[in-house]
Amino acid sequence: MSEFDITSLIKERAGENYDLHEQHVNRTLVKVLRTIGFDKVYARAKGSYLYDAEGNDYLDFLSGYGVYNIGRNHPLVAKAIKDVLDQDLSNMVQMDCALLSGLLAEKVVEITPEHLDAVFFCNSGAEAVEGALKFARGATGRKRILSLAGGYHGLTLGALSFTNNGNFQEGFGPLLPGAEKVGYGDLNELEDKLRQGDVAAFIAEPVQGKGVYWPEEDYFPQAQELCRKYGALFIMDEVQTGFGRTGKMWALEHWNLEPDILTMAKAISGGYVPAAAFVTRREIHQKVFNRLDRCVVHSTTFGRNNLAMTAGLATIHVLQQENLVANAAWAGKVIEEKLIELKARHELIQDIRVKGCMVAVEFGEPRSMKMKLAWKGIHAVDKGLFPQMIVTPLMTKHRVLTHVAGHNLDIIKALPPLIIGEPEINRFINGLDDVLQDCTRLPGPMWDFGRNLVQTAIKQRKSKKLAPA
Known part of the structure; x- marks a missing residue:
C-alpha cells in the first residue's frame, strides 16, 4: 500500500x-x-x-x-494549530465540556459588550445567524423577525429569508414565514411593525456588506430603544464587520450599542479553520436550554472542535498584541x-x-x-x-x-x-x-x-x- x-x-x-x-x-x-x-x-x-x-x-x-x-498564514496561528495537534488531545467527545472551547468562550465574553456572557460556537456566519434567529424565537415565544432592506445574512434557507436580495432568493421560495423587511433607516416603519407585539427580533448589519452602507448616526441607538420598548430582541450581525474590520473591535462600538445577540464568524480563526459563534445574554441562553432534557436542543457537531478553538484563541491574541x-x-x-x-x-x-x-x-x-x-x-x-x-x-x-x-x-x-x-x-x-x-x-x-x-x-x-x- x-x-x-x-x-x-x-x-x-x-x-x-x-x-x-x-x-x-x-x-x-x-x-x-x-x-x-x-x-x-x-x-x-x-x-x-x-x-x-x-x-x-x-x-x-x-x-x-x-x-x-x-493576514494570510499568520505564523503564530499556524504554530498554535501544530502544537495542539501534537498533543493528541481528545476532541469532540460531545458528552463532555472541553477546555479549549471554554477558554475561547471566556475570551469572546472578554472582548464583547459586558452584558453578553453566554456563547454558542458553530461553523459559519450563516449558521451563527440561524442560531441567533432560533434563540430569539425560543426566548420570546414570538414568530416574526425583521431585517433591513439591502441586508445580507447568509444563504442557508433561514438566513436567506432575511437576505433582502432578489438575485440570491430567486428560485428558492417559499422562504421562512414571519420574515419581514424594513426600509433602510426608516424608524417609523420599524416602530409600526414592532408595535404589533409579535416580533421576536430585529436583525441588522451595523455596516451593510453589500455596498458598505451605514445609516444616520441616530438610527441604530433609536432602533435599539424601540426593540426594548416593544419586547423584541436586537441582533447585530457582525459576521463581516467584527474583529476590527471597521476600526473598532466591533462595528457596534461606533454607536455604543448593546445588542441582545451578537453574531461573529469569518475572521475569528485567522482563516485556518471554519469557525463562528454568537454571544448573548445568559437570560436568553437559559430560556432555550431551559430543562435538563433540552440541554442539547440546539447543537452542532463540529462547533467546538479543538482546531477552531485554538485558532480563535491565537487570532484574538494576534489582533490584540499587534494592535x-x-x-x-x-x-x-x-x-x-x-x-x-x-x-x-x-x-x-x-x-x-x-x-x-x-x-x-x-x-x-x-x-x-x-x-x-x-x-x-x-x-x-x-x-x-x-x-x-x-x-x-x-x-x-x-x-x-x-x-x-x-x-x-x-x-x-x-x-x-x-x-x-x-x-x-x-x-x-x-x-x-x-x-x-x-x-x-x-x-x-x-x-x-x-x-x-x-x-x-x-x-x-x-x-x-x-x-x-
Whole structure:
C-alpha cells in the first residue's frame, strides 16, 4: 500500500485547479472567473499577498470576503494549530465540556459588550445567524423577525429569508414565514411593525456588506430603544464587520450599542479553520436550554472542535498584541483621504464610503457626452457590468484583488487585511487611479473589455431564452 503524501499530490496536480472544478464542482463559477480574467493559480500566500507559481505577487484587498483580518498564514496561528495537534488531545467527545472551547468562550465574553456572557460556537456566519434567529424565537415565544432592506445574512434557507436580495432568493421560495423587511433607516416603519407585539427580533448589519452602507448616526441607538420598548430582541450581525474590520473591535462600538445577540464568524480563526459563534445574554441562553432534557436542543457537531478553538484563541491574541484594530482605523483614514483626492480628479467617482478596512467606491454617470454615451450603452445591456470593468484591470494590470460590491451596484469594494501599511494603500490607490484614467480613453482597452462583457451577457440571455422550459 502506497503512502499518502499531500505535498507530492499538490505538486503533481498543480495547475489543474480550474479543470477539476469545471468537471466536479461549480463550472459556472469557472466560466465567470475565466471571462473576467480572475482564473489565476495561486501557489502560496503570506500576509497581504497571494503569489502565483512564477512568483508574481497579488495584493489581496478581498481577504477571502473578510476572513483574513490578520493576514494570510499568520505564523503564530499556524504554530498554535501544530502544537495542539501534537498533543493528541481528545476532541469532540460531545458528552463532555472541553477546555479549549471554554477558554475561547471566556475570551469572546472578554472582548464583547459586558452584558453578553453566554456563547454558542458553530461553523459559519450563516449558521451563527440561524442560531441567533432560533434563540430569539425560543426566548420570546414570538414568530416574526425583521431585517433591513439591502441586508445580507447568509444563504442557508433561514438566513436567506432575511437576505433582502432578489438575485440570491430567486428560485428558492417559499422562504421562512414571519420574515419581514424594513426600509433602510426608516424608524417609523420599524416602530409600526414592532408595535404589533409579535416580533421576536430585529436583525441588522451595523455596516451593510453589500455596498458598505451605514445609516444616520441616530438610527441604530433609536432602533435599539424601540426593540426594548416593544419586547423584541436586537441582533447585530457582525459576521463581516467584527474583529476590527471597521476600526473598532466591533462595528457596534461606533454607536455604543448593546445588542441582545451578537453574531461573529469569518475572521475569528485567522482563516485556518471554519469557525463562528454568537454571544448573548445568559437570560436568553437559559430560556432555550431551559430543562435538563433540552440541554442539547440546539447543537452542532463540529462547533467546538479543538482546531477552531485554538485558532480563535491565537487570532484574538494576534489582533490584540499587534494592535491591528488601531491599524485598521489608521488605514481607513489614509485610504479615505486618498480616495477623496481621486474623486476630485475623476468624474466617474460619485461617492466613497470607508469605515476602517471596509471600503466602497461608487461610480455614477459621467458628465462628458462621449463618456456618458458609453456609460449608458453598458448599463442598457446589464446594470452590473461597469464595476467589473474596474475590478478586472485592477487585477490583470496591477495585480490588486478587489470585487464588485453587489448585484446591479456600480460599486467596487475592498476588504484589505488589517495589517496593511502605506505600500499596500498606495498600490491600491495608484492602480485605481490608472484604471480610471484608462476609462477616459475612448476607444480604448477598458471599453473593448466592456464590449466583450456586453457580448457575453447578450449570449447568456439568448441561451436562457432558447433553453427548454
